[in-house]
Amino acid sequence: MPQYKAPLRDMRFQLNEVFDYAGHYAGLSNGGDATPDMVEAIIDGCATFCEEVLAPLNLSGDQEGCTINDGVVTTPKGFKEAYAEYAAGGWQGLAHPQEYGGQGLPMSLNLLKAEMMGTANWSFTMYPGLSLGCMNTVFQFGSTEQKNIYMPPLVSGEWAGTMCLTEPQCGTDLAQVKTKAEPQPDGSYKLTGTKIFISSGEHDLTNNIVHIVLARLPDAPKGTRGISLFIVSKMLVNADGSLGERNAVKAGALEHKMGIRASATCVMNFDGAIGHMIGEKNKGLEAMFTFMNTARIGTAVQGLAHAELSYQGALPYALERRSMRALTGKKDVDHPNDALIWHADVRRMLLTQRAVAEGARAMIYNAAMLADHMVASVAEGDKAKYEHFDSELGFYTPILKGFITELGLESANLGMQVFGGHGYIKEHGMEQIARDARISTLYEGTTGIQALDLLGRKVLLQTRGKCVMSFTNDMIALAKPHLLDGGPIGKMARASFKRAVQWKILTVRLMLRAAKDRDVVSAACYDFLMYSGYMMMGHFWLKQAIAANKGLTQKGSESKEFYTAKIQTAEFYFERLLPRADGHKKTMLAPTSSIMQMDNNHFTFG
């Protein structure tokens, strides 16, 4: 069973040497409190909490799952106490305004927290995670009164929150939402309808749960422009903030899921539940999209988390378990067979996991800084700045969410593969990681939806390719000073440079084709997403390698081994993972007829 240990050495390397987080915080309007000492204290404290409190509940939480009895949901043993400790530690309000009881720190610290918590116990992390979505909505769209009522207990963690979007007939296609909101004489609304797949919809961790609900007014236009947002709390809230009666919203059932079994996924029945409109009438869907970028980066973290955890499980097994001899002869001469790690194919699997986890970490830490700027600009009331960073982040988001979760899932499966048949046995905990990871490419928009968002919306519609041009310019700028370097850095820099040019050309070719044949977008988007992911991860691996090389050449470096292994992992990425992009490149340029020509009725013959 993997024993989670926060990878502090790598986290610090990335924060301080790959990126300049100290400088970034210093330049951020709400970053003043995020001094290096404070950041260290947060990381250390969070690591301890995750290793000692959350990680031990991961396997037992999966085994026990959640139970429901007449609408009352019980979380697995230990979750309630862990949540209480989490709330008492002030962790929920880390990046929320001090006026509501938070610590007002930059939101990137929330992502670091989510990374550690999610790796230790993804199911647990979803409870406070959904509250964040709720809090962000109330904070950005709520009235002053609504904020004063709902924010303090949400920020303290005393209450939890959810996002109620999906209905039985629609997930991605929220234009089809049917839940009704009938206006009442007192200005409130009565909501009636069924929501499904509601994470944390009901549980025993808090005494109140605040639902953000998408619903339609009786006179609302059809489709996306007729959806409004409502606050519906489990317990009605009196004007003074105290709890009133039970509202008519109830968990009808828990879903039986492949994984994240300790996370309560509820069918929520609204039966004339009293709610309050939040934000503008009929503009609910727009408001939801505001948080899409940050929510999706939060899900990208799951890819990193499960690659990391599966690696942490597989590595000690590969060091201890023995089988056969390495092809190049005896390695562990005192034993009749060699440790798995001596076998090149096992090393290939471990290094894939490591390259994915650390590559994803760099991609996410980079995006987190953009998110910091975006959040800061809201507080600053600087709309132009907000839109600039939102647009930039918008390019990263589908790549991070789509690509990192796909590779996280692959890495989780490789961890099972290192264990051989034992990987399939529940007690070892490796198959749980693969089951838990499996949801990440499905929720918050499937990989296919991310791919359409990237190629159709972000690249073609919104920026006409400029987002790719801008990022590839960054790739070139990073690589250029190292093109003539000897050794691995020079080799990787040249490869990255060439790839940047290739990506530019490819994007232009796709744009030209899409102008003639609209099917190109949907037929090519998956391969374009994966291709873009490999390119972007390559860029951030080069960035890590350059930083490691710098560390290596500094006199008296005490971390020589760390830096060397870092460069070696980068080499592995460039030699063994990046070439996968070639298959995607060829495929995305294939004629659309190979996908589109088959008659819908000819997919099968009895």
Add this chain to the structure above:
Amino acid sequence: MPQYKAPLRDMRFQLNEVFDYAGHYAGLSNGGDATPDMVEAIIDGCATFCEEVLAPLNLSGDQEGCTINDGVVTTPKGFKEAYAEYAAGGWQGLAHPQEYGGQGLPMSLNLLKAEMMGTANWSFTMYPGLSLGCMNTVFQFGSTEQKNIYMPPLVSGEWAGTMCLTEPQCGTDLAQVKTKAEPQPDGSYKLTGTKIFISSGEHDLTNNIVHIVLARLPDAPKGTRGISLFIVSKMLVNADGSLGERNAVKAGALEHKMGIRASATCVMNFDGAIGHMIGEKNKGLEAMFTFMNTARIGTAVQGLAHAELSYQGALPYALERRSMRALTGKKDVDHPNDALIWHADVRRMLLTQRAVAEGARAMIYNAAMLADHMVASVAEGDKAKYEHFDSELGFYTPILKGFITELGLESANLGMQVFGGHGYIKEHGMEQIARDARISTLYEGTTGIQALDLLGRKVLLQTRGKCVMSFTNDMIALAKPHLLDGGPIGKMARASFKRAVQWKILTVRLMLRAAKDRDVVSAACYDFLMYSGYMMMGHFWLKQAIAANKGLTQKGSESKEFYTAKIQTAEFYFERLLPRADGHKKTMLAPTSSIMQMDNNHFTFG
């Protein structure tokens, strides 16, 4: 929940039009009874049994699982009755000699049977499947007396069998087997030891279970050359074949597994159990390897099965479920949104599943004919013929097992992906397919072991590349007459021709490198396996397309739609799946240092 329907149209197409099974059986020494009418009757009867009896137990079997109580294992509801029907139908002895009560038909019919049964219910199919391994061992290595005692009840299905190889300290590395066999004065042995991961080790389907056990004599040499085979039956068998007392072999526990939950995977404790040696002393491991090829092709069937079943689940959902509009505008004009199947990215996933299932079917049906010849040559006592076919099959085996199970797993996951979030919910049955499929790349030798077997043993050691040269010559011979054809056939033939030449060159390059650097074999083998799989599947897709084209050009063809869709699926394969080989090609030629250079202690830093 997928409703299994045997894909008879495609099975018949492959048997009669892609391959000439009628001609094949006519030329086989034990093929006389396998007339076209007989084959049709077997396929039809088996399809009905699978659709009506086995398929309905698939989801319930997973939900219920097996239970153990003081060594007594209970299978899920309905399994016992289904097994009784299976045995009564004479299905178990289909391809076993008539002198022991079987039908004496070619073994390829067993693979067709396994394909249908396994797709309908893989867990169930493992019970009779393990018996086959046991029967084959007794038949090929048992004394006349042993055969007379054990074969009739095994062939009738009255008894079941197992293979007891794995122990806690060793799976792949069977040289480390520790179970002891002490000779007794009466010529029998007493076996003591623990075996794990024993499929069908204990259950309630039959009144006796015959275990084939790997164990060591007290004076046995260390390692692989000191392992012998023993028959240990659950109930001791009297000389007249009647059942005697309970033997000292007992299931100690059931493994808790990710999937195939209705298959009883047992820890088997041998506590001085009485056994009889089978075959030659100390040559047990060699004997085991005799069946490796056929057993591994049996596991390759699992890749086909789960690709097919997941496709059968995903297709109706994609036709019915609606979401958004297709990018090229309204398709289902009477609805506010279009069926999923109109979205190119969904078509990509469905066509991948279909291309994998049908491509794998062709690969397996081809190998099954070689297996027929191999089995026939045993009966004929023609050792040279046996070795010829064993060697030829030996090249196909790791590719089929390794590649098809990897793609089957991918296809099972794509089926979940088509369902979106609903794919994660147990009731739909799609996640079960992914969990069941997950074992296929782990057991019967992991993908890494298949890869080493292919590149290290079959290509380099045993044939010095000749197996690749021979297969690529077949590719060229198939493609050559069509190189100048217009339309898709010509295009695919030219692609296959080029790929054959590329594969030849690549193999030579790898051989030259491996001669200098032994790490090449282990570092490149995974990519070589996958590359080879894509090449081979391409060849068999071209073969299908040519056969479909022939059908299409025949006057008055009533299956025009079928043939057209078949060629379109082939095109999809060539345009969208085959290009993945490029990534594998580049990766396998990467320097081994990118995998080998990292110090074992530098894989992680605290």
